[in-house]
Amino acid sequence: MTPDTALDPALPNPLAAARAEIDALDDALHDLVMRRADVVARLAASRAKAGSPSPLRPGREAMILRRLLARHHGALPAEALVRLWREILAASSAQQGGFTVAVYARSPELGRVAREHFGSLTPLRTLPTAARALAAVAAGEAQVAILPLPEEAEAPEEAWWTGLDSPCLQVIARLPFYGAEPRPEALALAPGAPDPSGADRSLLRIETTEDRSRAQLAGALTTAGLASRMMQLRRDGGVLRALVEVDGVLEAGDPRLAALPVDRALPLGFYAVPERGDIG
Numbered sequence: 001m002t003p004d005t006a007l008d009p010a011l012p013n014p015l016a017a018a019r020a021e022i023d024a025l026d027d028a029l030h031d032l033v034m035r036r037a038d039v040v041a042r043l044a045a046s047r048a049k050a051g052s053p054s055p056l057r058p059g060r061e062a063m064i065l066r067r068l069l070a071r072h073h074g075a076l077p078a079e080a081l082v083r084l085w086r087e088i089l090a091a092s093s094a095q096q097g098g099f100t101v102a103v104y105a106r107s108p109e110l111g112r113v114a115r116e117h118f119g120s121l122t123p124l125r126t127l128p129t130a131a132r133a134l135a136a137v138a139a140g141e142a143q144v145a146i147l148p149l150p151e152e153a154e155a156p157e158e159a160w161w162t163g164l165d166s167p168c169l170q171v172i173a174r175l176p177f178y179g180a181e182p183r184p185e186a187l188a189l190a191p192g193a194p195d196p197s198g199a200d201r202s203l204l205r206i207e208t209t210e211d212r213s214r215a216q217l218a219g220a221l222t223t224a225g226l227a228s229r230m231m232q233l234r235r236d237g238g239v240l241r242a243l244v245e246v247d248g249v250l251e252a253g254d255p256r257l258a259a260l261p262v263d264r265a266l267p268l269g270f271y272a273v274p275e276r277g278d279i280g
């Protein structure tokens with residue numbers, strides 16, 4: 001079967017011929033999807049991932065999507081490819097026991113971002129605050145929390161990162177993973193460490209009781225080998241807290257943290273750098 005840009009007018013019924021070709025392709029796709037699910041079933045039965053709170057591996061998912069996007073061509077929009085695979089990956093997690101997602105949908109768009117990422121069948125629980133979503137995960141009622149990406153201008157009570165109890169809960173993904181359309185962004189948090197994707201960024205909370213300027217903190221971070229891509233500052237009583245984004249994977253025990261002249265430097269997790277491709 002050679003791909004063509006037009007139906008073949010030489011055929012007695014070009015529409016029927018194209019539909020027969022689509023039916024054959026659907027059967028081949030269906031066979032492959034069923035084969036993929038068999039491999040996932042073997043993976044689940046092998047207990048290779050036993051003991052983890054959920055089957056979700058966002059770093060591995062990011063690697064799969066990046067690889068497919070890099071080889072993608074033709075008429076199917078890349079965004080449609082990602083939507084198809086998000087459903088496949090969600091179904092694959094469901095096959096392995098699944099998980100529930102607690103969403104602080106500060107805006108309806110954020111709920112939509114969560115739904116698109118986790119597919120149409122993953123249970124989503126919408127909660128009225130970030131604290132309630134985090135508490136649902138801490139209590140085991142959900143395995144993943146979706147919270148708005150922090151912004152410096154937001155009200156103090158919205159700044160959930162200032163009290164995040166890491167490493168009990170860590171940032172594991174940034175949503176949406178793909179798409180050029182402006183949408184509110186979210187972070188996914190879960191118990192346990194995230195899995196690296198090969199192109200990641202980490203979040204770090206630093207705390208100090210000394211009065212430091214943004215430039216002083218940025219300088220100290222650079223000296224320690226942790227040049228910040230983004231920094232948000234909060235002053236609360238006598239404590240200055242900064243949320244810092246750095247390139248790469250930063251985990252507890254990293255020697256660069258000990259070099260920082262602050263009272264506390266707490267890694268909050270990391271996420272696969274989203275693919276911001278053009279949507280044709």
Ligand SMILES: O=C(O)C(=O)C[C@]1(C(=O)O)C=C[C@@H](O)C=C1
Nearest residue numbers: 055056057058060061089092093
């Ligand atoms: O690789 C795994 O650990 C899997 O569980 C398989 C798989 C997949 O379907 O490719 C499913 C869910 C994970 O989030 C990542 C990948």
